[in-house]
Amino acid sequence: MALHNDIILREVSSGLFATDIIEDYWIIVGPNGGYLGALLTNAGEMHLGLETHQLRGITIHYLTPPKLGPVEIRVATIRSGKSVTFLRFEMTQNSEIVLAATGSWASSNKGIESPQIVIPEVPSPEDCPIPTRLTDSPTRLHEKWEIRSVNQALDELTESNGLRMQWWIRPKETTPMSSALIVAAADALPPPIFFQSDSIKMAPTVDLTIHVRANLNLVQWGATSWLLAEFVTHHASGGFIEEDGLIWNDDGTLLCMSRQLALAR
Numbered sequence: 001m002a003l004h005n006d007i008i009l010r011e012v013s014s015g016l017f018a019t020d021i022i023e024d025y026w027i028i029v030g031p032n033g034g035y036l037g038a039l040l041t042n043a044g045e046m047h048l049g050l051e052t053h054q055l056r057g058i059t060i061h062y063l064t065p066p067k068l069g070p071v072e073i074r075v076a077t078i079r080s081g082k083s084v085t086f087l088r089f090e091m092t093q094n095s096e097i098v099l100a101a102t103g104s105w106a107s108s109n110k111g112i113e114s115p116q117i118v119i120p121e122v123p124s125p126e127d128c129p130i131p132t133r134l135t136d137s138p139t140r141l142h143e144k145w146e147i148r149s150v151n152q153a154l155d156e157l158t159e160s161n162g163l164r165m166q167w168w169i170r171p172k173e174t175t176p177m178s179s180a181l182i183v184a185a186a187d188a189l190p191p192p193i194f195f196q197s198d199s200i201k202m203a204p205t206v207d208l209t210i211h212v213r214a215n216l217n218l219v220q221w222g223a224t225s226w227l228l229a230e231f232v233t234h235h236a237s238g239g240f241i242e243e244d245g246l247i248w249n250d251d252g253t254l255l256c257m258s259r260q261l262a263l264a265r
Contacts, residue, residue: 002173030065034187038180055179058103125168163192177221
């Protein structure tokens with residue numbers, strides 16, 4: 001099924017939602033963090049029920065990987081303002097907290113529109129190959145996405161300011177534009193460190209922050225649209241890496257910025 005169908009939630013009571021973790025988004029040792037973030041995002045949208053407010057920022061802490069099967073998501077309003085509302089999330093499984101998060105939903109405002117981060121000049125998706133390798137072993141997650149490698153099209157993998165990977169990506173099943181789609185895409189690709197060191201087999205996320213930088217109601221998006229994703233790692237120390245991400249719509253609109261801290265194993 002398409003992503004928006006895979007993240008459907010059942011409202012149990014006010015601020016409490018239920019669903020099942022499915023194997024379609026499985027990676028090495030558990031469900032993909034972007035998929036889990038999309039579930040939280042959907043819970044936030046349902047809890048607020050405000051068409052005037054859109055996700056602007058979410059920070060997710062991955063305490064322990066949930067297993068296949070039922071989970072509950074509890075959402076609480078920390079503060080509700082005219083422009084910005086702040087929410088707190090907990091995902092639990094068998095009474096254990098597996099994810100904790102905070103998020104901000106805000107109305108759009110007219111104001112400063114400069115500076116802008118311009119989309120890089122890269123080959124079109126049609127001119128980029130399907131990646132020859134994403135992970136050492138196939139994952140269910142990558143069966144859900146169409147992916148094209150810009151780096152392989154340009155025959156380059158690194159730059160002097162860090163390890164940088166660029167991809168064209170979109171869901172295989174037509175999915176409407178939404179905050180949940182952006183959150184899922186922000187963690188749908190393997191970390192750049194995988195392509196620098198053969199000794200790194202896993203990079204479980206400790207925490208992930210995503211800022212949505214466009215009014216998604218105005219984004220031109222259809223069945224033939226693509227997202228351009230760029231991820232870069234600048235520094236590794238103490239067994240931890242950071243990964244900074246940018247995602248544009250194919251018309252050049254910057255949709256989100258992300259940063260995650262991960263263990264490199």
